Amino acid sequence: MDDRYKPQEIEARWQRVWRERDAYRTPDTSDRPKFYCLDFFPYPSGDGLSVGHCRNYVPTDVVSRFQRMRGFNVLHPMGWDAFGLPAENYAIKMGVSPRVTTERNIANYHRQMDLIGLSFDWSREITSCYPDYYRWTQWFFLLMYERGLAYRGTGQQWWCPVDKTILANEQVEQGRCWRCGSEVTKVDLEQWYFRITDYAQRLLDDLATIDWPEKIKLMQTNWIGRSEGAEVEFALPGRSDTLTVFTTRPDTLYGATYMVLAPEHPLVGELTSAERRAAVAAYQDEARRESEIERLSTEKDKTGVFTGAYAVNPVNGEQIPIWISDYVLMGYGTGAIMAVPAHDERDFAFATRFGLPITEVIAPPTGAQGTLSEAYTGDGVMVNSGQFDGLAAPGAAFAAIVARLAERGEARPKVNFKLRDWLLSRQRYWGVPIPIVYCDACGIVPVPAEQLPVLLPELEDYEPTDDARSPLARDPDFVATTCPRCGGPARRETDTMDTFVCSSWYQFRYPSPHDDIAAFDRDAVGYWLPVDLYVGGAEHAVMHLLYSRFFCKVLNDAGYVGFSEPYATLRNQGMILAEDGTKMSKSKGNVVTPDSVVERYGADSLRLYELFIAPFEQSVAWNDRGVQGCLRFLTRFWGFALGVPELERAGTPGAGGAGPVSRGDGADGAGVNDTADGDAVEADALDGDAVEADARRLRRTLHKIVRKVTGDLETFRFNTAVAALMETLNDVLEVWTGRCEQLETAQWREIVETFILLLAPMTPHIAEELWQRLGHDSSVLDAPWPAWDEALAADEVVTVVIQVNGKLRDRLEVPVGAASDDVVALARAAHNTVRFLEGKQIVKEVYVPGKLVNFVVR
């Protein structure tokens, strides 16, 4: 047998063997505890996987293998979020069906995942663009519809002029389309929504029950945007209706000196006086034309116009002018505000610009200002507020004012959320058809579940249009149907669903991926879910991760599942940047693929480096030379591992068993090297002779590394696990190459086999190969994870640091548990310490057992 380490050769061989043995098949039932380990649902892009994607897949694979060795029944599946715009855009450009390119991309992803040795159970593969999957996506839509959670609504919506589709709120970032980056505009359209706002409070509350990164929880909390306040009615002179505003500071009501409506507010037309009509209409027009980027800019000066109308402040009966301005948003609260310039920065800027009165009603702790140079938004005491003067604000004042106005029905406590309903219809082809039919007689009719799927037809022409209609609208065979209710002629809905709908429920599909009577098997889902470990990038914090939680809660309410959070533990991997520290991108030509790395260094070295490169959650620049370092480590381990059976065959008697072996200069030299300073002589005395010391030391090292790697894998500290393995191998090889005959062969075997087991989750191919070469018939995949003995891992001797006035002066080796008086006495006499104590008075002695002695001297 060739004894050189040839990673590509053994990796290809074992991958074939594992495939033939179906080694990654997860049984549906098992006596073992379950562990569901899931990666974010990937979109199979034409660019294939980069080493950046591996930063996600390698750690989850390591955890899956680790948990399997620890006795869990592990579900580690993979599938494809296969609908979406890139394939469709490519189809428009090249005339190739998105189905064809998507399948090609999937095949490539699958190949690359196999190449790096991922242990997916491919029998559970799911593909969201296949009818056997999207049939159930449509079923979920019907479930939402039945429960009153899917509705059609009109309103101003985000429109991406490049992708030619409507976008949900979460999918617009700083006024730009999350996918293509072009500026979005607003259009009025009737669209389909999911009523996620009904779940706002629960989506917020349940964050406390899940083990997710605080950063993600915070982002969701901010996105949901709960704020407590009150609704207050302002009377309109000469009219029977009132103007309702939402405010979080009812305690500032006496300072409300004007009101502002959003330009789109429905009452603007009616309220505007004849002489202001032209100016108001011009402003509304301007606001409508303005791009979202311009409108959202907080830099620009406030703009607005007076409507000529007035409202009555309910606390003091004063008439205050009503303005319109684009700084008030129609989509939040009531689209109208009471403006309190003295205590709100935006109102202050507006009032200053237009010369509106500013009345101070909250005095800061330093006393009332009289004239304000900026808005005071802090806590204080009410002033200029009639009977309420002197109340603490907002604290007591908030409740007092609301209670007083509530008596007359002019105010009520109110909680508002920033979260909006999820707009899910898309005017594009490559998505799930919405299972709805429009009948002239019956109106909106859902397609009955037994008639699903509504199949997505193949088209000749995928080009989207500017009129906000899906390309499906051009296919008469698709559009024309009969009404499921009355049997009369009807038209199909031609919009498709946001692909985030597909990915909101896929985690329920893997336990029963081929179920053709339900979206999922309840027992299987009851066994496997919630997902125990979910891993993906932080960029989906308020999109997929929010939608998916919402779906789970709806299923819970509908009685399909007994839990309301789908992902118990979430972790976000850091990004891998190119070697120059910039983002990897095809256009810059700096993408590193797993293919190129595997070709040069092998999959195990790639995997090891992905783990070693940095803490899991941290972004970091790629460095090919780092992979080289991992290959060196594996090569050195390979040589050692093969040397052990060789030693066994040579029949060299072990030193321990055959009694102390006199080794002359070599052993002495090593001993001196090992315990260079004089203090260490004591340690040797404890352990008996030097031969025995090596055996004991390596046994301790071995138990320590098992403890270390186990703990690190449990807590996602892969980088330090790898570093510790490298360090331990260095220690082991020092004895192995210098004086291997000092240990019994049985101990060498124990060391090498334990090492193989520790490496198995991270570098499965080399582990399996060496496991076989060491004489095992069964696969290392099913070997039990090694245990450690706390007593054997415990140190016998510790290094105690000696400080004088906090400065390091010397070190001392003492037995664990040595009496503190003895240690301090030894420390005081240590040869370097003495120089610093001479002629000084010791005012304090600090002894931290097993750690350090500090003499404070004067």
Place this chain on the structure above:
RNA sequence: GCCGGAGUGGCGGAACUGGCAGACGCGCCGGACUCAAAAUCCGGUCCCGUUCACGCGGGGUGGGGGUUCAAUUCCCCCCUCCGGCACCA
């Protein structure tokens, strides 16, 4: 602007509860092997000073202050970078 996170050698990083700063890896320097190169192996590698040398001393974790016998770690102020939100009343 607001809310988070992070600043440690030439580079990636380690130091888990306040207790030896720089583990491990890369790179670099020197050496061995080689006709040569690659690979591999051995030694060195935070900065300054001092010593023939083993050593020894001083400084040092973005900057400034503080608490403590002791601070990369805790507190206050400031600077820089990254991420999120962005007129949400």
